[in-house]
Amino acid sequence: MHKTTLLNAVQAGAVQLQHYFNGNFKVSNKEGINNLVTEADHASEKAIIEVIQQAHPEHFILSEETGEIASNSEYKWIIDPIDGTVNFANGIPLCCVSIGLEKEGQMILGAVYNPFMNELFFAQKGMGAYLNDKKISVSKKDTVIKSCLVTGFPYTYLDTPNGPLQVFEKLIRQGIPVRRLGSAAIDLCWVAAGRFDGFYEHKLQAWDSAAGFLMVEEAGGTITDFENNYYSPYQPHILATNGKIHDELLAYVRGEK
Secondary structure, three states, X not given: OHHHHHHHHHHHHHHHHHHHOOOOOOEEEOOOOOOEEEHHHHHHHHHHHHHHHHHOOXXXXXXXXXXXXXXXXXXXXXXXXXXXXXXXXXXXXOOEEEEEEEEOOEEEEEEEEEOOOOEEEEEEOOOEEXXXXXXXXXXXXXXXXXXXXEEOOOOOOOOOOOXXXXXXXXXXXXXXXXXXXXXXXXXXXXXXXXXXXXXXEOOOOXXXXXXXXHHXXXXXXXEEOOOOOEOOOOOOOEEEEOOOOHHHHHHHHOOOO
16 A cells, blocks of 8 residues: 555656646746755645645655654655756656655655656665666676766765765776766666666665665665765665665775776
């Protein structure tokens, strides 16, 4: 039943993305330059929450625009109504709806849907990860120098030692391809699907990674924070890889290489 609700919810959100895409809609700004929120974000979020609350009115909801709809339920839905809002606002079809479901603090279901590429990623704890019903797995590359990586940069830049630009520079100076798609949820799904070998980012929110990190795990990858601890979406740092390059890429991210 939870799987059905999840899939119905991502579909409901995607309908709103398709309705507003390349149309006229209101755009406003949150903290940081170009940290946008659009009329479509709110419409997608409203549609998603309606689906979830109709099926499970007692469940806890955490969503990017609304914040918390708190309850004492053991279940928590973590929602990003549009991941990749800047892309969406500029007519770039690299954006998606991302929803994860936690039970007692453990992620058990995740779905990421980009309707413009007709790509629906789905993962269930212990049951694998899928793209449009076909099982996916991470890549097999075993060194960073041979890898294709992806990253993102925060809207409010972190002026810290070995920050996002410093890590990026170290990698590209060695000729390692590092892409920036503008959607952490898609980045994670593409690691899970073997398109990228690794992904790192210095400042994410729970809704950015809740569904995607389960996707990587269930596709056979490794995902940690920058201290190499088991990943929690409630802290900002993320490193997701095929597992084979994890320690080496972690050394770059930590400034040890």
